[in-house]
Amino acid sequence: MVYSLFLFIINFLWQTPEPPLKPDVDFQLRVEYMFKQRPTSNSGNVAVDFESDKLERRTAEGPLPYLIVYFKVLKLAENEVRVKVVTESGRTVVTRKAREGEEFKLDLGYTDDMKDRVASYLYTIYFLSAEKTDVSRVQMFIGEDGTFLVNGEKRGKF
Numbered sequence: 445m446v447y448s449l450f451l452f453i454i455n456f457l458w459q460t461p462e463p464p465l466k467p468d469v470d471f472q473l474r475v476e477y478m479f480k481q482r483p484t485s486n487s488g489n490v491a492v493d494f495e496s497d498k499l500e501r502r503t504a505e506g507p508l509p510y511l512i513v514y515f516k517v518l519k520l521a522e523n524e525v526r527v528k529v530v531t532e533s534g535r536t537v538v539t540r541k542a543r544e545g546e547e548f549k550l551d552l553g554y555t556d557d558m559k560d561r562v563a564s565y566l567y568t569i570y571f572l573s574a575e576k577t578d579v580s581r582v583q584m585f586i587g588e589d590g591t592f593l594v595n596g597e598k599r600g601k602f
Contacts, residue, residue, distance in 0.1 A: 463578040465595045466571065471582060473594060474514040474547075477602065479507035482554065509555040509602060513584065515569060516547040524571040524579050532566035542571060555602040558586040 517527070520542055529538040529550060538548060550567065557563035569582040585593040590602040 463570070463581050466569075466580040466582050468595070468597075470517070470519040472516040472518055473584075473599070474516070475592075475600070476512040476514065478510050478512070480510035480554075481507050511552040511555050511558070511586075511602065513550045513552060514547050515550060515582075517542060517544055520544050520571070521579060523573045525574050526572040526576070528570045528572060530568050530570065531564035533564065535564070537567070552586075555586070555590065559588050559590055559602075561588070 524542055527538065527540055527542045527548075528536060530536055537550065540548065552558065552567070553563045558565040565586045567584045569584070570578050571580045573579050583593075583595055586602065587593065591598060592600045592602060
């Protein structure tokens with residue numbers, strides 16, 4: 445019991461606080477929602493852990509809803525020099541120098557995969573200082589019902 449309490453206290457003190465959310469007036473999102481044919485899969489693969497309705501969506505023929513987001517930096521804080529985009533699994537998708545007015549593409553993928561949690565569904569865009577510490581962030585989240593949230597505000601539904 446004492447050991448668990450000790451670990452909890454150490455974990456609490458070790459955590460770094462999340463940087464503040466970047467104001468909406470400092471960035472712009474443009475959503476490109478299209479239908480795209482899923483590439484054919486290897487016929488030797490067998491899906492064993494999918495629910496039947498999710499498996500049908502992943503193996504359906506024909507074009508499926510596909511999402512691309514264009515993120516434009518309108519205004520940078522004085523100490524924001526780099527941009528890094530990270531998924532919920534910790535995978536870095538984009539890392540580049542931050543420039544006002546620059547737009548970059550985030551190819552998020554098939555919306556059904558995001559809703560089923562097969563593909564990444566949470567993207568955090570960090571703005572970093574020259575020392576590579578987090579200054580601010582923008583969070584994009586696609587819920588299981590298809591709700592698209594940016595910094596906790598509903599921006600649409602897929």
